[in-house]
Amino acid sequence: MVKNFTSQTQTRGEGHVVDLTPQVLEYVEQSGVRDGLASLFVPGSTAGLTTIEYEPGVVSDLQDCFDRLVPRGIDYAHERAWHDGNGHSHVRAALLGPSLVLPVSGGQPVLGTWQQVVLVDFDNKPRRRTWSLTMMGE
Numbered sequence: 001m002v003k004n005f006t007s008q009t010q011t012r013g014e015g016h017v018v019d020l021t022p023q024v025l026e027y028v029e030q031s032g033v034r035d036g037l038a039s040l041f042v043p044g045s046t047a048g049l050t051t052i053e054y055e056p057g058v059v060s061d062l063q064d065c066f067d068r069l070v071p072r073g074i075d076y077a078h079e080r081a082w083h084d085g086n087g088h089s090h091v092r093a094a095l096l097g098p099s100l101v102l103p104v105s106g107g108q109p110v111l112g113t114w115q116q117v118v119l120v121d122f123d124n125k126p127r128r129r130t131w132s133l134t135m136m137g138e
Contacts, residue, residue: 003031003135004132004133005134006130009128010129011123011126013121013123014123014124019118021117025108028109034105036104037104044098044127046090046093048119049100049118052118053114070095086124090122
């Protein structure tokens with residue numbers, strides 16, 4: 001069985017981390033899949049998906065990590081070509097990646113006790129992000 005879901009999430013940009021876990025749980029339940037995989041994807045080149053413990057300290061640490069690894073305000077070839085101020089956003093999103101696959105067992109995504117599914121918007125302005133979840137299994 002394959003079921004597809006699409007959702008939109010408003011973001012603030014600049015590393016905004018959004019907890020998608022409640023919607024993911026709802027879609028997994030609606031799918032009727034008991035055992036299989038949940039594949040998530042965010043289109044676009046300035047956002048990514050991962051899992052973290054969604055609490056203020058870890059969220060801040062993740063944002064700080066990207067600030068250290070891929071700083072704003074340095075010379076990016078993307079800036080020279082497009083002058084849109086988001087060269088760092090593209091590089092950060094490429095490092096994180098646009099997709100995530102979760103195992104599903106007993107009708108629930110297999111997540112750790114303190115593990116949530118998050119979308120990180122690296123762009124330099126707010127966006128309405130579309131993301132999709134495809135359920136595969138029995």
